[in-house]
Amino acid sequence: MTELLLIATIAGERVGIAGAQVESVVEIEAVTPVPRSAPHVAGLAAIRSRVLTVIDCCAALELGASRDAGGVRDAVIVISEGHPYALLVDSVEDIVEWPQDAVVPGTKLAPGWHRVAKGMVEAGDDLLLLIDAEKMLAGATAAL
Amino acid sequence: MEDLINEFIAETREMLQALGGEIVAWEAAPADRSRLDEIFRFVHTVKGNCGFFDLPRIEALSHAAEDVLAEVRSGGRGADQRLVSSVLAVIDRIAELVDALETGNAAASEDDEVLIEALRDAAPELKDDRNGPAQASAARSGTRSIRLSVDLLDRMMSGVSDMVLARNELARRLREAPGDLAVEAAFDRVSDCIAEMRDAITRTRMQRIDNLFKTLPRMVRDLAAELGRQVTLEVDGGDVELDREMLEMIRDPLTHIVRNAIDHGIEQSADRLRAGKPAAGRLRICARQSGNQILIEIADDGRGIDGDALARKASAAGIVSREQAEQLSTAQKVALIFEAGLSTAAEVTAISGRGVGMDVVRANIERIGGIVEVESRLGSGVRLTLRVPLTLTIIPALTVSAGGLVYAIPRSAIEEIVRAGTAAVRVESIGGSQVATVRARRVPLLSLAALLGVEEQGEPADRRMVVLRSAGQEIYALSVDCVHDHEELVIKPASPLVMAAGLYAGTSLGEDGRPILLLDPSAIASFAAVGGTGKKDDAHLAGAKPELAEEAAGLLFLSLDGLKRLIRLAVVQRIEEVPPDAIRWSAGRLRVSLGGKILPLAGCGDVVPESRIRIMRLSDGASELAYAFSEVVDLVPFKADMEAAAAPGEVCGVTMAAGEQVEVIDPYWLFGAHGASAETSGSKPVCAIPAGDAWMNTILRPIIEAAGYTVVDSNGLADFDVLIAAADGPIEHSPGRAVIRLRSTAETANGDESIYRYDRAALLSALGAPATLRGKG
Incomplete structure (x- = not known):
């Protein structure tokens, strides 16, 4: 049984996100900040009359706030408890078929990555980190 | 067929509901033709509908009632009390049968013939069927439905x-x-x-709250008749609209409160007359919209709630301890009515008084995000206020901006919008926080930008203050960079990550398609601790925290810099005039010498006054200090409710006295900051040091004195509490006295308990904890 795997780049690393977790991939232009919210909440964005909570993946991984490139950015939309979230990624590369045989990472990961990682997957010739998009929403607080 | 029956049930029930008020009105004025027509139409319709179904009992009842009413309409007979009662009994029976039809249970009552017989002229007066309505309403509450889910x-x-x-x-x-x-x-x-x-x-x-109120006249009439009371019901505000679901949720609590008011609140006529009240009790129920809430007030002019009796019951039932019960304020005692298992009714009646009641009322109202408040004046009545939110997904809102971003504020929470920096608005900075006076109303002023941690932007001329009222009724002003527009916004729930900020109520999209955050005025009030009094819940049953007397005497005076200030009279010992030469800047602070004592002086900053000044001597029971001022203005009631200062300091807040804002002096802070080296009027501990030791006398002595000791020569004859001696010097100590030995090197030798002579902390702690505490200043 195969499933789809979304390959994206987050903080310079190529990662895989299970297709079942992804609602869609969008381009986000303007983000309205939400003052007094958690550091990894980049703000709100409106896509097709929906208000998305935008997550800065770099901040969620404790890699510092992502550089604000301005302009249009790729985002992966995931739905959690009925609320849509947009995970900001550097880029979305491809969608591939994925034979579900992830291997547990043998290497020691940085704490931020460790929190969201589900394992490693082989996509073509490369080895990718498979991440749990929902874990990304919790941000650094989940470490506690 | 099933659908048709359901349709019939729903229609009949709606008509019954609408009819409730009509019947009572008809009873009051039997000659009123329009009421009669209304009731006639009902029984006629029911009878007609029954023709389609096999419902012989309902048909017979409605037919009989129709006949009698037709006779009255044609003038064949008059409508008297007896007739009205018997028609009511028939209508109740129809309601009961309709309920039974829906639930599929058999109706409890069988004696339709008796009712029909009572309608006939010759029948004996019908004993009003008390159980009918009660049972019917019990069944109804279980199966209530509307025709659209x-x-x-x-x-x-x-x-x-x-x-x-x-x-x-x-x-x-x-x-x-x-x-x-x-x-x-x-x-x-x-x-x-x-x-x-x-x-x-x-x-x-949305439904008019009238739909709920319509059932009240009938209920009040029945209850009053059963309990032998006379009750006049006044209902107001029926046109207030409320979310349909919300309406259903407050139906039972409201019913319960009304029952309680008639059963326990309103006295028998004879008792009322004795108490000098009109024979008929007055029950007033009114609804109004206030901000984003609906307020429903139920007020009676009955005997009120006996707070003391409740407190006794509560302590007997183990809900509060006896000590707690004694310390509760009157309002807190009355609020005990909401505790489970308490009731003021001396005896249990069928209507209420079983101790399951007000706690359930409160739980139900709180479940929908509302609040119940109770006010009672013993002997003159009780007023209960239900505050329920008006939850809607589309709300009128005001869009404002702060730090370059647009936010929405629910318009229902907005009292007014004023331009900053005009004559109508005065902004003062008091005790580190800002207070705006808008049209003689003094409110705390918050900056939205500061609240959100962003920079204020925009032209000063655009700045506005939005005066808001939170759900807890705190009023405050929010200053914003500018006000944009009134808009109708579709509010969507915000994600938990956004709600976690604790300031927002939801999100929306503006006309330009950008997301807008909806601010939550209540959350902002609690975020900024406006009012500073904490939540109501804390006060409720907070037996452990006895409330101070709300009003005590306060001394209103003019400070040296001409400001009106207020201090609790209780801490002022006496007022004296001192010449300027009694005041000296000495040992790092201003001190005043008074009759052989030296007291720290506060109230005049760091400046030595040039002329005679007045001082008040303040005492906290142990130490004293002097507070300089220019003149006494008045003695006024000291109100505990004040706007707290943002940071602790000499001024702990601001309150209204004699019609204007005055700063309130914080004696606690004063003594903490100034009272350190104050001399107590009692005896001070005595510390003995060798007179010959120059280091001790010049270097050490001030520290010991600052710690509250009187220093004497250890070679003298004076008694002492502590002896300080050099580690290597001779000791002439008296047994039973503490000895502190000081060594001149920092290193310790084994088993040496001496203290290095420059180790200030160790020395002060050795001099004793109380002294150390006072030595902080």
């Missing part, structure tokens, strides 16, 4: 919301790419249709 309404509502949002986006796109006029005309039409539809669907969820 609320779920469906919700789905329609959210569908329309999405439609509005989609329309807004389309409007934006059309503006960006102007095209065909025909397209725009078509869009306008679609847009109008959507607006109309939205209005209609919004209204389907």
Whole structure:
């Protein structure tokens, strides 16, 4: 049984996100900040009359706030408890078929990555980190 | 067939509900033709409908009632009390049968013939059937339904919301790419249709509270008759609209409160006359909208709630300890009515008084995000106020900006909007926080930008203050960079990550398609601790925290810099005049010498006054200090409720006295900051040091004295509490006295308990904890 795997780049690393977790991939232009919210909440964005909570993946991984490139950015939309979230990624590369045989990472990961990682997957010739998009929403607080 | 029956049940029930008020009104004025017609129409319709179904009992009852009423209409007989009662009994029986039809249970009462017989002229006066209505309403509450499921309404509502949002986006796109006029005309039409539809669907969820109030006259009449009371009911505000679901949720609590008011509140006529009240009790129920809440007040002029009796019961039932019960304020005692298992009724009646009641009322109201408040004046009545939110998905809002971003504020929470920096608004900075006086009303002023941690932007001329009222009724002003527009916004719940900020109530999309955060005025009030008094819940039953007397005497005086200030009279010992030469800047602070004592002086900053000044001597029971001022203004009641200062300091807040704002002096802070080295009027501990030791006398002595000791020569004859001696010096100590030995090197030798002589902390702690505490200043 195969499933789809979304390959994206987050903080310079190529990662895989299970297709079942992804609602869609969008381009986000303007983000309205939400003052007094958690550091990894980049703000709100409106896509097709929906208000998305935008997550800065770099901040969620404790890699510092992502550089604000301005302009249009790729985002992966995931739905959690009925609320849509947009995970900001550097880029979305491809969608591939994925034979579900992830291997547990043998290497020691940085704490931020460790929190969201589900394992490693082989996509073509490369080895990718498979991440749990929902874990990304919790941000650094989940470490506690 | 099933559908038709359900239709019949729902229709009959609706008519019954609408009829409730009519019947009572008819009873009061039997000659009123229009009421009679209304009731006639009801029984006639029911009878007609029964023809379709096999419902012989309902048919017989409605037929009999119709006959009698037709006779009255044609003038064949008069409508007297007896007739009205018997018609009522028939209508109740119909209601009961309709309920039974829906639940599928057999109706409890069987004696339809008796009722029909009572309708006939010759029949003996009918004993009013007391159990009928009670049973009927009990059955009704279990099976109440509306003909459209609320779920469906919700789905329609959210569908329309999405439609509005989609329309807004389309409007934006059309503006960006102007095209065909025909397209725009078509869009306008679609847009109008959507607006109309939205209005209609919004209204389907809204119901006049009258639907709830309509049942009250009948209920009050029945209860009053049963309990032998005379009650005049006044209902007001029936046109207030409330969400349908909300209405259902307050039905039972309201019913319960009304029952309680008649059963326990309103006295028998004879008792009322004795107490100098009109024989008929007055029950007033009114609803009004206040901000984003609906207020429903139920007030009676009965005997009130005996707070002391409740407190006794509560302590007997183990809900509060006896000590706690004694310390409760009157309002807190009355609020005990909401505790489970308490009731003021001396005896249990069928109507209420079983101790399951007000706690359930409160739980039900709180479940829908509301509050119940009770006020009682013993002997003159009780007023209960239900505050329930008006939850709606489309709300009128004001858009404002702060730090370059747009936010929305629910318009219902807004009292007024004023331009900053005009004559109508005065802003003062008091004790580190800002207070705005808007049209003689003093409110705390918050900056939205500061609250959100962003920079204020925009022209000062654009700045506005929005005066807001939170759900807890705190009023405050929020200063914003500018005010944009009134808009109708579709509010969507925000994600938990956004709600975690604790400031927002939801999100929406503006006309430009950008997300807008909806601010929550209540959350902002608690975020900024406006009012500073904490939550009401804490006060309720907070037996462990006895409230201070709310009003004590305060001394209103003019400070040296001409400000009116207030201090609790209790801490002022006496007022004296001192010459300027009694005041010296000495040992790091201003001190005043008074009759052989030296007291720290506060109230005049760091400046030595040039002329004679007045001082008040303040005492905290142990130490004293002097506070300089210019003159006494008045003695006024000291109100505990004040706007707290942002940071602790000499001034702990601001309150109203003699019609103006005055700063309130914080004695606690004063003693903490100034009272350190104050001499107590009692005896000070004595510390003995060798007189010959120059280091001790010049270097050490001031520290010991600052720690509150009187220093004497250890070679003298004076008694002492502590002896300080050099580690290597001789000791002439008296047994039983503490000895502190000081060594001159920092290193310790084994088993040496001496203290390095420059180790200030160790030395002070050795001099004793109380002294150390006072030595902080």
